Amino acid sequence: MGSGLSPGEEAAMILLFLVSIILGILAMLIYGCYRLCCGEDYNTTRSNHGGSSGWLQSESRRSRVTVTIDLHEYSVRGALDALDREISRVRSDYSSFNLNIITGRGQHSPDGIARIKRAVMKHLDSEAIRWTSNKKNEGMLTAFID
Numbered sequence: 001m002g003s004g005l006s007p008g009e010e011a012a013m014i015l016l017f018l019v020s021i022i023l024g025i026l027a028m029l030i031y032g033c034y035r036l037c038c039g040e041d042y043n044t045t046r047s048n049h050g051g052s053s054g055w056l057q058s059e060s061r062r063s064r065v066t067v068t069i070d071l072h073e074y075s076v077r078g079a080l081d082a083l084d085r086e087i088s089r090v091r092s093d094y095s096s097f098n099l100n101i102i103t104g105r106g107q108h109s110p111d112g113i114a115r116i117k118r119a120v121m122k123h124l125d126s127e128a129i130r131w132t133s134n135k136k137n138e139g140m141l142t143a144f145i146d
Helices: 007-038 076-091 115-126
Strands: 042-049 052-058 065-070 097-102 130-133 140-145
Touching: 065 076, 076 097, 076 115, 076 140, 115 130, 115 140
Parallel strands: 065 097
Antiparallel strands: 042 052, 052 065, 097 140, 130 140
């Protein structure tokens, strides 16, 4: 073929190339079967703003995905904007999911009123999104996005 390799060397190169392709396909199949069979646990951290972070945590691909967003250091308007962006972002990957919303308890507000929590509850109601208060953490709500 004019490559300067002997026929045996060319055959070895072709065989090595085919084996690497087959191994890549095999690895993808094994990973896909693992995700289907056993689920997938992962944490992806990303920055919301100046230090607070939201993260996506999937307990299993067969169970409902739970997403957590931390809004407690935002302004009320910023928190609602971030909430809408997060819902849109996760909806692009999942049709239904749980959303843990950390709003804070109002401890850092001058008068101790949880303004973000009240605004988020009102916003969820206006969007007809079911939600519940967290009995163990009064600074967190859980919304059920369907």
